[in-house]
Amino acid sequence: MEIKDFFQENTTVDFAEKHLRGLVAEAIKKLGIASALDFMLEHPAEETRGDYAANVAMVLARQLKKNPLEIANAIADKVSSPTLIEKIEVRAPGFINFHLKQAYYKKELAEILAQKEKYGSFELNEPKKIMVEFGQPNTHKAFHIGHLRSALSGLALAKLFKNSGYAVIKTNYYGDIGMQTSKTTWGMAQKALPEDFDNWDKHKRMKYIDDAYVLASEKFADKKIEIEIRKINRDIYNQKDTAATRLHQKIKKWSLEHLSAVFADLGIVYDKQYPESEVSEKAIKIVEENIGGIFEKSEGAIIYNGEKDGLATWVFRTSEGNPTYSAKDLALAFQKFEDYDLDLNITLTSVEQTDYFKAVIKILETLDGKFKGKYLHIPFGWVLRAGKKTASRMGGSVKGTDILQEAYKIAKTKIKELKDYNKDEKGEISKKVALAGLKFLILSHEFHKNINYNPQKFINFEGFSGPFILYSYVRARSILQKSHTKNLEAKLPSLSSGLKSEYELKLLKWLARYPQIARRACVEVSPHLVCNYLYELSQRFNQFYATCPVLTASETDKNARLALTAGAAQVLKNALGLLGIETVEKM
């Protein structure tokens, strides 16, 4: 199943689009051409052509064997809507272009000011439950740039689903057991801990731990050391009490302190946390109970032979008797559905696990019909450096905390000296601006595509960037503050004669597109659509700002422009919220 199937209903939320579609369908009926027809109603790229364009005549041209222009004209003649449509134009090769009345957009602006933070969000009568699993760090390895992408993408998806009216459960499934944690434990045991290690800064501590992992990964090639590490691994799985397993627990505690600080910094609050260690017993049970059915023994291990399903072969229990990640993913799925009775689970991981999850899902659906169409995997692309994957076992990964620090530092230098913000304000502002930059950058890429990480260019504060959006918001807010407006509703009557210039209208019309964008970004799992929308919105606001003075304008213009400014600020804030980006009042 694909996720689109889950969101089949109400994918069009744009009132004008629905309305026009209905009018066109009616016109076709009147002409006796066709009863039902699939056609596009879109926004022309060139705005002067109109607000909406229908390609229906071109779709019909072939089956009717008629000139599309003729058909378009015939249809256009039959369409009328005195309240909504200003004029209809037919253009080659057969587009029917609709120009809407400005009053429609002005009404929409009033709607924004009335609904405020609710504008562009939807409610469902019986909200379906969606779990989003994302983040998935390892406790015994540093949180790196890939985790950062996972965390930020997952947060955005959770916000998008929630905005569309679904009940969302944000879940973290973290790796606190398995070979990589045993490697780290062995590495840490190689030298005495620094005396005051427990009091170290949690991020500095984590770097030290990560170094131990890198060391162990290097030494793992040595057969003798591999045996030592495997022993530690077995002891951890069997919950033995040894010096190594106690150290393993300590490292876990330090790591979790580091991780919860990172997630807090990113603005992520999980509803549920699943440690990998807590599903491993159940994992073994599931595998053993299904030998002969789904699983088979092979070379001492228990495997799933995917050949018959056109998939690869995966190991579920090692010849040492430990459950692998694959087995644990099965147990996790059962646990999730037991805990929450889900309508949909979405597991977010990087693209490398795509084929693997095909097998997991196939197995789950075979094990229990309740998973049918309800367990989905969505992959996101790599963050590459110089076009190559960075391996954390080589110590080459880019640490999440380093990126945050770097972004934070740059943001701080951008705050103009003449702004006499106090130290706390400066700190808070630069943190929010830096996060806006990072979140926007990562989310503005298509979900499944790779991102090239370039330290020099990665954190951008100009042009197509998070801070640019925030800056536009700050400008809008600044005008509103200075106007001392108490009651925006009172400004609304001025709308009917105000907002005539090009840039005012461009901004006004763009605001009305927000609900449809928010819905599309949800259905298509595409936060980058929100980024594109936001950037265009900010640009239009800045053009308006540069050409239309608000506070010094005539009373009518001033009132209308204040309403427009307030609408822009509101939609900027709502759309930023979908990306998990907080606004600032000054910067």
Add this chain to the structure above:
RNA sequence: GCCCUUGUAGUGAAAUGGAUAUCACAACGGUCUUCGGAACCGUUAUUGCGGGUUCGAAUCCUGCCGGGGGCACCA
């Protein structure tokens, strides 16, 4: 080898099968006695190659070429 994915200005990206393929960065030039210049306006340059489907293809199909990833005890 098999499978998945990707290829768009110098660089990084966008574009529901639609009309003249957008942006940003970089380079060059302009706007201002700032409702906050992290801004606005302008100039230059782009769909890997070959077939096909379609009224219409960056987008769908297909072949080739290049990048990334996966394919047994690691997550």
